[in-house]
Amino acid sequence: MNHAAEVTATKLMGPEPSKYGPTPSLGFNGSTPGPLLKVRQSEELAVTFENRTGEASSVHWHGIRISNGMDGVPGLTQEAVLDGADFDYRFVAPDAGTFWYHSHSRSWEQVARGLYGPLIVEEITPPDVDADIIVIVDDWRLDEDATFIDDFDGMFHFAHGGRMGNYAKVIPSQSSVRRGDRVRLRLINTANARVFPLDLTGIEGKLVALDGMPLEHVENFGTVTLAPAQRADIIADVADDIEFSFWTGQDDYALGAIVVEGSNPSPRSAEILPLPSNDMAKPRGEPERREILRMQGGAMGGQHPGEDIWSFNGVSDLPDQPWLKAERGSAVQISLVNDTSFPHGIHLHGHHFYEVAEDGSLGPLRDTSLVNARESRDILCVFENPGKWLLHCHMLGHSATGMKTWVEVT
Template identity: 60%
Template sequence: MSNLTLTRRSVLASGAAALILPRAVLAAPTVLRAEPVVAQILPKGDGKTAMLGLNGTTPGPELRLKQGERLEVRFENHIGSDSALHWHGIRIDNAMDGVPGMTQDPVPDGGHFDYSFVAPDAGTFWYHSHSRSWEQVEQGLYGPLIVEEVAPPKVDHDVTVVIDDWRLQEDGTLMGGFGNRHDFAHAGRLGNYARAVPSRNKVRRGDRLRLRLINTATARVFPVIISGGAGKIVALDGMPLAAPRDINEIVLAPAQRMDLIVDVTEALRFDFPTREDPYELGRIEVEGENPNPIGGDIPTLPAANVATPDTPVHDLTLTMQGGAMGGRHTGDDIWALNGHSGLPDTPFASFKRGETARIRLINDTAFPHGMHLHGHHFFEEADGTLGDLRDTTLLNRNETRDILCVFDNPGKWLLHCHMLGHQAAGMKTWVEVA
């Protein structure tokens, strides 16, 4: 994992909370208009950054709805090139998945596409471009999607924290070279400036917060140290844990999410550990005292309605190959899965609806990969025991992991590395559920 090489470490604290996430009200169909925007990525007083965004901001509006409600969004594209929106982690109808060339036609500049789906799971999700995603996500086309429980846990504030990095010049200009083959062949496009942006920048001492961390970076794996409070991890990738878990280590691959419930004792800091001093990504300041703290045990979230795997009908292997310092493969691009680069004409695997499969993921490369399956969640497996339920799993170099998935959502679904430059350079395939 590469450390950040930043020039403004001493002023991160003042800039990290400068952008508060806008929220969208869903009483009527929501319009998300993709367009060029100007953002204050660096601290106030420093240069601004020309980006892409939605409804005038990046990140785009935070969309919130209740579990079981329908989300209706008209996506209007005004960025000057094709685009589309993928609803990451939501187990929705295939036609709404937002993958150009697989589930829909690309949305041309000046065009629109209407997305409509029921949110079956409560949890922390997000939406992002799936058209030239290594470029459009890096430029800012993404936003949080929060599905609230019918009976959510009692907290004083529900706070979304978006974590990202950017490759910027000293004046704030976003550097180009999004298709840089050197980046593609190594760890991806790692930024030189990073922030954790909370949707709220002040709380009271004694407040109980639900923190929803989302790693929206295109390549960087973020270890995060949280200080200033005590609490538990309650969900991963939108899926509740069977019981709250101690906060021993937080590591988020690109696209992964984590929910925590934390009681505030002082200013909350989000730090990136480095070989030198911790790098402050962001903070939430404390102002005043809560006279009636909620206190007590951290509650367990309601269990997700996800099918439990049966004995696997399929035992499959998917090997990640290529990249710098990697072995040869038979694909025609930098990266390959089972010797093939890019989407094959036929699926990696086909399933009847409801079948359970075990997929052994083998990282035979020199770099980490965050493998993401569309339309489903899967269980990470260790020594024959079901582990965490996720939609994106991080495999470090030379690591192997088995996942178990009940393929119960019909359609054609991508399976790819969410280090988006790796996906662009060959690390993607697809499965089909009849």
């Protein structure tokens, strides 16, 4: 079955409360976040992107193991879509899970201004829940009159942790639930740079998926840490208002809530089980290759040979030749080494990879891995998707100023 949609990126004027003036922003189909795009696993999604923003843009389908020409990266997989032009994206969604879409042209500004939205790929047999709720987590850098502070190209943000907002909240797709409901919460961090250590109260349940990929065994959860672009799925039973907050390092910051209204007369008591697994290639034995990807630069990061603020292995921005060339089906273990003073969320397009534990065992599948300052993390990827794939920091200002490269799967 083909699912067709149309998303038009436009300039928006937000609501005008008496205390504030309008907030000029960007959005898809008149809103930010953009409309929910939903497709069943293994079915095709066709989307016509109409660019009416006043500048070039494109759409990246984050986390989807997509055909390369549909990946939405100007200069690597397509030309940027000029203002006034359209582009048809068409792809099969092979994996069920929680994904999202966002601009990949001047993304450090266009995403911050609102060009993003949720993309859900439904399981052929979805889990039995009373409510399936998308929870967007974001922050905004706003002036006293609620307009955006226009420092998107600020060198301070580029060289430090990224452009972080002074206002943050959750945007749930549903505002209320019943006490006793079993809910699926799909958490998506759409922020430009902020790592959210999320605390949730009012529910009891299990973590069932990360970055769209089901966990082999469901897990208890406490604080759910999400780097920019990361996602987490939780299935839980509602005991009270579901409240979201995070610790800023100085205080507990309330992000919002989904309130309880009424009670479920027949609450579920069945055990929360793992979601159906996606058809992912698994490595066989030892990886064929081992590589090191070293993050360098930034404030307090010391000298590096790259030509911009940040670099991978001493090279800033996209090189003419791929950093890594891998044969289709080969397994490569990559050590992500962070020699900088700031955390980075490293995202690989077109693939998921295993995070490798210290004992060498394979952890969860991710498409974005958080590597804290002066730390390292090993990942193992079976490169099965042919094409040219971007590999970059999803602190979007870091990517804009050098921390990106590409791999080619042949």
